[in-house]
């Protein structure tokens with residue numbers, strides 16, 4: 801499994817459409833720092849957007865609270881890895897302005 805989320809997911813497309821309807825212009829899949837690509841950016845506002853799906857990114861509201869079954873520890877480790885990457889990406893995007 802590569803450490804890259806799927807592109808063009810439904811939540812992402814919905815969000816882009818809403819942003820577009822507000823009259824804001826964006827660019828897709830922009831590398832904003834080394835090893836850090838935003839789902840889309842709003843160049844005019846220096847905003848990078850990462851659409852993190854609740855389940856796989858361990859959302860505190862909608863993400864899974866516990867895992868059961870033979871792969872539970874694998875899932876926990878995977879989501880923890882995703883969350884670490886999310887934090888790294890946020891920091892990298894902030895550092896790059």
Ligand SMILES: [Zn+2]
Pocket residue numbers: 854859860861862863
């Ligand atoms: Zn959520």
